[in-house]
Amino acid sequence: MKKILITAFTLLFGSSVLASPAQDIFDEVSYYLVINYGGASSADVRGLPDKYQAQLEATCVGMANTCPAEKAYPVIYAMLQELNDEHTGFYPKLATQIQQLISGNSSQTSVGIGLAILENRVFVKTVANNSAAEQVGIKRGDQITHLNFAVVREKTFNQAWTAINKQGGFITLTRQGQVYRVQLQPSKLEGELPSLQIRPDGIAIIRIPDFFGRGQGTIANQVHALLAQAKNPKGLILELRDNPGGFVSDCTGIAGAFLENASNRFVARTAFGNAEYLYRDAKLFLRRGNVESTVFNVATPSQYTGKVAVLQNAGSASCSEFLASNLQEAKRAKIFGELSAGVSNTSTGFIFLSEQSVLQVSLNTRVDKNNQRYASKVTPDQIVADNLEQINSTGLDAVLESAVAYLNTP
Numbered sequence: 001m002k003k004i005l006i007t008a009f010t011l012l013f014g015s016s017v018l019a020s021p022a023q024d025i026f027d028e029v030s031y032y033l034v035i036n037y038g039g040a041s042s043a044d045v046r047g048l049p050d051k052y053q054a055q056l057e058a059t060c061v062g063m064a065n066t067c068p069a070e071k072a073y074p075v076i077y078a079m080l081q082e083l084n085d086e087h088t089g090f091y092p093k094l095a096t097q098i099q100q101l102i103s104g105n106s107s108q109t110s111v112g113i114g115l116a117i118l119e120n121r122v123f124v125k126t127v128a129n130n131s132a133a134e135q136v137g138i139k140r141g142d143q144i145t146h147l148n149f150a151v152v153r154e155k156t157f158n159q160a161w162t163a164i165n166k167q168g169g170f171i172t173l174t175r176q177g178q179v180y181r182v183q184l185q186p187s188k189l190e191g192e193l194p195s196l197q198i199r200p201d202g203i204a205i206i207r208i209p210d211f212f213g214r215g216q217g218t219i220a221n222q223v224h225a226l227l228a229q230a231k232n233p234k235g236l237i238l239e240l241r242d243n244p245g246g247f248v249s250d251c252t253g254i255a256g257a258f259l260e261n262a263s264n265r266f267v268a269r270t271a272f273g274n275a276e277y278l279y280r281d282a283k284l285f286l287r288r289g290n291v292e293s294t295v296f297n298v299a300t301p302s303q304y305t306g307k308v309a310v311l312q313n314a315g316s317a318s319c320s321e322f323l324a325s326n327l328q329e330a331k332r333a334k335i336f337g338e339l340s341a342g343v344s345n346t347s348t349g350f351i352f353l354s355e356q357s358v359l360q361v362s363l364n365t366r367v368d369k370n371n372q373r374y375a376s377k378v379t380p381d382q383i384v385a386d387n388l389e390q391i392n393s394t395g396l397d398a399v400l401e402s403a404v405a406y407l408n409t410p
Contacts, residue, residue, distance in 0.1 A: 019065040021355070022072035026056050028353045029076050029090060032361065038268040039346045039362025040376065041083040052079040069355045086341065087318070087348040087362040095356040102350065104215025106191045110165045111184040113138065114242065116388055120154055123388040124173075125315075126209065126242055129195050136182040138173065141391030145179075146172035176395050190214060196226040202234035203407050208254075211246025211319040217296030219246065220253030220284065227257055227302035235307045235407030238323070241337065241386060241399070245318025248347055249295045252277040253284045255326040257302050258333070264322055266347050267371070268364035275347075275364065308333035309403035312378065313386035317341035318348070321378045322366070328381070329368070336403045338386050340378040382406075 030049035037045045056075045060067035069092075076090045091098065100106040112131020116123045122144040127133045145152055147160040148169045164171065168185040192209040199205065206226050213219040230236070245251075248264055255262035256279030263278035276287040282301035285292045310324045310333050321344035327333035346362040353359060366374050384399045391397050 020060060020063065020067040021069040022056065022060050022063075022067040025069045025092075025353065025355050025357060026053075026072045026076060028357075029079075029359050032351045032353070032359055033080075033088075036349070036351065036361050036363060037083075037088070038273060038364040039083070039085045039087060040365060040373070041085045041088075041362075043083050045083070048079050048082060052076075069357075085343075085346070085362050087343040087346045087360070089360045090357065091360065092355065092357045095352050095358050098350055098358050099352070101191070101212055104191060104213065104218065106212070106214075107188050109186050109188050111168070111171075111186045112189060115144075115161075118389065121389075122152055122157070123392060125388065128189055128209070129192055131189055132168075132184040132187055136184065138171075138182065139175065141388050141395075141397070142173040142175050143392050144171055144173055146170075146181075175392060177393070191218075193222045194219060194226060196230060198230065198233065199404075201404070201408065203237060203404060204230040204233035204235070205237045205239055206230075207239040208243055208320070210243055211250040213246070213250070216247050216249055217253070217284070217298075219250040220256075220296070221298055221300070223254045224257055224298050224302045225300045227304050228300050232304075232306065235309065236304060237400070237403050237407070238308065238310045238327075238333070240316050240320040240324060241311050241313045242315035243317070243320035244315070245320055245343075248277050248319060248322065249284050249286070251319035251323040252326075253279050253296070253298060255279065255323055256284075256298075257304055258308060258327055259330050262326060264326070264347075265367050265369075266364040267367055273364050307407050309406055310335045311399050311403055312337045312340050312380065313399070314338050314341060316378075318343050325374060325378050328378070334382065334403075334406055335378065335380040336382050336384055336406070337380050337399045338383065339380070342376045344378050345374045345376045 034046055052075050056072055059071050059075060073092055080088055080090055112128035112133040113124055114126030116125040124138055124140055124142040127138055147164055165186050170181055170183050172181045191212055191214045193213050194206055194208045197205045206223060211219050252262055252264050263276055265276045267274050278285050282298045284295045286295050312324055312335055321340045324335050325344055328335055345366050347364055348360055349363045351359045382402055384402050386399050
């Protein structure tokens with residue numbers, strides 16, 4: 001650790017500093033947590049490092065200055081868990097992947113399936129656009145029963161699934177009582193972009209997998225372009241289920257396709273951290289104090305005035321919660337599904353540490369036009385269980401059908 005950081009930590013907390021990799025990473029996390037945290041936790045953030053220092057020393061007893069960084073990880077996890085803030089977390093050894101995600105250079109070799117494990121059964125939760133899984137017709141709700149002809153078992157699943165995504169192979173699935181088997185060859189997948197589907201009844205569905213895409217501005221630009229391509233559909237569904245979030249600028253830019261004045265405001269413990277993202281005149285701005293800067297332009301701006309339904313579930317987090325609540329608050333959309341993940345009231349940032357580790361920390365609090373903090377979860381207008389087992393057994397996607405019924409009602 002840099003000497004200046006050790007000095008800063010000592011001045012802040014006055015605790016003993018062991019010269020070990022474990023102590024170094026613990027100190028880094030503690031320092032940046034204390035000076036940056038602006039979330040909704042009621043915990044004594046400043047007091048947490050002192051509280052968990054003793055636990056770290058007990059973990060490293062007998063190792064003096066040789067205690068490896070990995071020994072600090074469980075202590076850091078426990079310290080952050082006490083915050084009870086889902087927008088704050090620690091990710092060891094993942095700096096490269098997170099940096100690639102933020103910069104829009106993220107890619108991975110995969111068959112393109114996101115999984116949900118329910119009572120030791122494995123279901124397809126998401127299917128990536130242009131993936132091997134999409135090309136062979138795998139759908140949300142399908143159950144995976146065999147990998148390379150071997151029955152799915154909890155102890156061996158992770159290893160077998162990793163092999164499928166690296167080398168390809170056979171996957172056996174069930175759908176509405178029917179068994180089918182496909183052979184998949186993984187491919188290199190870039191950050192996903194939103195996709196458009198026009199149903200036979202004239203309703204358009206825009207699926208937004210996340211708000212990172214291929215860099216800041218790409219998701220907002222794609223949604224505006226898809227709205228223009230849809231050519232005034234009978235109704236519109238924004239599919240945000242299992243969307244984990246991303247750039248605040250992008251979800252605000254998308255809200256601007258439905259609202260005259262779209263913005264997301266944040267306040268911090270100090271005025272320096274206050275910020276507002278706003279969309280107008282086909283531009284996304286960031287305002288700090290009285291200074292505005294352009295974040296990105298929207299090449300094909302759209303303004304949709306028809307009926308809108310939003311689909312969300314317990315996996316809809318962060319920016320997907322911001323967008324849903326923006327539209328619900330302005331009475332521009334009705335939300336169908338489950339309570340959201342529970343980080344609708346803060347924004348987050350990534351701090352890159354040593355050991356290729358990353359601290360994600362809630363920087364500030366999201367407030368409405370009356371400076372009132374938003375609720376942590378977004379409550380749907382119509383609560384409907386997002387039940388993958390029901391989709392698998394009957395083919396009925398109750399969340400989707402509830403939204404369709406609303407849009408088909410005059």
